[in-house]
Amino acid sequence: MSLIHLQEVTKTYNTAGVPVAALKNLSLSIERQTFVSFIGPSGSGKSTLLNLIGTLDKPTGGKVLVDGVDVATLNRSDAAAFRGNTIGFVFQNFNLIPVLNVYENVEYPLLMLKHVPVKERRERILNLLDKVGMLDQKDKYPNQISGGQKQRVAVARALVTNPKIVLADEPTANLDHATAFKVISIMHEMQKTFGTTFVFSTHDPKIVGEAELIYTLEDGFIINNGRKEQNRSTR
Amino acid sequence: MRNLIKIAVRNLFRYNRRTLLTSSLIAFGVVLVIVFGGLAISFKTQMVGVITNTALGDLQIHKKGYVESIDNLPLNLSLSESEYAAVEQVLREMPEVEAYSPRIKFGAMISNYAQTSNIRLSAIRPEMEQKTVTDLVKRIKNDSAESGAFLRPGEIVVPENLMKGLGLNIGDEIVLIATNKDGSVNGIPVRISGVIESVLGPMGKDGYIHITDAMALLRMDKAEIIEIAVKLKRFEELGNVYQTLKRSFDSAESVAEVHTWEELSPFSSVARIVDLLIIVVKFILISIVLVSILNIMTMSVFERVAEIGTIAAIGTPPGRILSMFLLEGFSMGLLSTAGGVLVGLGIIWLMNFTRINFRFGPMDVSLAPSIPASEVIVTMVIVMLVSLFASFHPAYKAARMEPVDALGHV
Known part of the structure; x- marks a missing residue:
């Protein structure tokens, strides 16, 4: 069974009383351990799709199954627990907690999972910080590091709970090209190392080329999808 | 956490x-x-x-109904010798009680042979009073060097304003005139041994005489106690002691009632x-x-x-x-x-x-x-x-x- 399965999913928002469809009868499946990208212009439905997969929002119609769980059936607490155990997030604005240092930011999701012993927790954090090249910055606070470094910390934070999926909404939008590539390559490396499924959205065609599977969205529809090689040839 | x-x-x-x-x-x-x-x-x-250490005591015990007419200082609402003995027995059995002092309270006339005024008198046993209202002596200016004998039979401690009003001095002789509960009037001469500053303000007209003088003035064969002031070892015990005393005086055969200082003083x-x-x-x-x-x-x-x-x-x-x-x-x-x-x-x-x-x-x-x-x-x-x-x-x-x-x- 696919790790992520969307079946005729629609999502409609009510904007000032006017219904606006963000996703229209969208169906797709994402297998385990893949590196998937959603590309499309602003308002195409990328973020909405990631929010639905991330159990942050519920579909208006259709079914969203993540790791076999129908996200529409989860209440607030169950959804939080599900996210904590199954999904890691990387945000466009990094969203590190300003009062926690680098080490503590990575540690935070683990504190939500009660069963991780202190020793294992520490090993996991240091190992990840080492892998993303932030070990020597572990005592610094978010306002003391650069954007690229923040996003590397965010990647480490997303991976620290050993999630099955990492969702990254425009993770490189606030980074320069070189840093963006570095972050994406770190994500790629992590995907290979931990076997995590990475799903990210972007509107940067150079970055999207790094994905194994690319979906193009427009006005709430998938207008194109395919493997990396296929996609490059169609460009 | x-x-x-x-x-x-x-x-x-x-x-x-x-x-x-x-x-x-x-x-x-x-x-x-x-x-x-x-x-x-x-x-x-x-x-x-x-207030409690110079006048009232922590608690007071009276004959039932006395407090309702306390302003009139009625002499007929007094505890007989046997009734006083029964109350005394209760007080002696209470470990929280430090001391108690029986008083006869009554109104009288004070005269310097030329002028007359009224006075409210507390007739006391000085040694018991001093143990009960320990700071009373501090408010008295007297001619006695012995603190234990601030008042002897034949003496009176007069409130400050009466001293001034009647132009009296310590050592002067005055006459006390009072009506007893049967309505007969009597008078006795006494010597001013001290002057007291009232805690109740400049209007206070409270004087002290020895209980034996009050018995003579009021023609009592035996002391008829109007009021018993009680001092506790610990003021914090007031509520408990009050309740205990109240319970023991609640029976129909008991003639006494108890009040805390709060019920008796306007300062409350x-x-x-x-x-x-x-x-x-x-x-x-x-x-x-x-x-x-x-x-x-x-x-x-x-x-x-x-x-x-x-x-x-x-x-x-x-x-x-x-x-x-x-x-x-x-x-x-x-x-x-x-x-x-x-x-x-x-x-x-x-x-x-x-x-x-x-x-x-x-x-x-x-x-x-x-x-x-x-x-x-x-x-x-x-x-x-x-x-x-x-x-x-x-x-x-x-x-x-x-x-x-x-x-x-x-």
């Missing part, structure tokens, strides 16, 4: 100036409660001490006003804490909407978000109250060091403010509980935020 506290405290100090201003305001409220409470309690304790209403003022100050504190914490926590939640979205997205359950903000408000209350208590106790220490002396009517009051530990603890608990209460609404709002909306907040 440790991590939640860490995050809460760090968030508090994220906006140093704002936190400092708010906690200063709360601390000021705590200081107000502690210093005002200390002064008010000290004032009340001093006043109650003056002043004491109640003081208590009321302390409560008002506590309400001011509650309002300060409520408004300050509610304001700072509401601002804190609205400034951190995206952050709340982030922590919710990465798996923080709503209950944990609620706890996080409640802890933040609670920590604010705790830090402020700790600071306030320290400053408040410091001010009380300084006041004790310098001492505040003033006259309250005829009484010299020397304020040595002190606040019971229980009052400090109650104040701290109030601040902490109100902080939690005030934080609840903003914390609940934070916990109920939809992560997807919160993350999109700019």
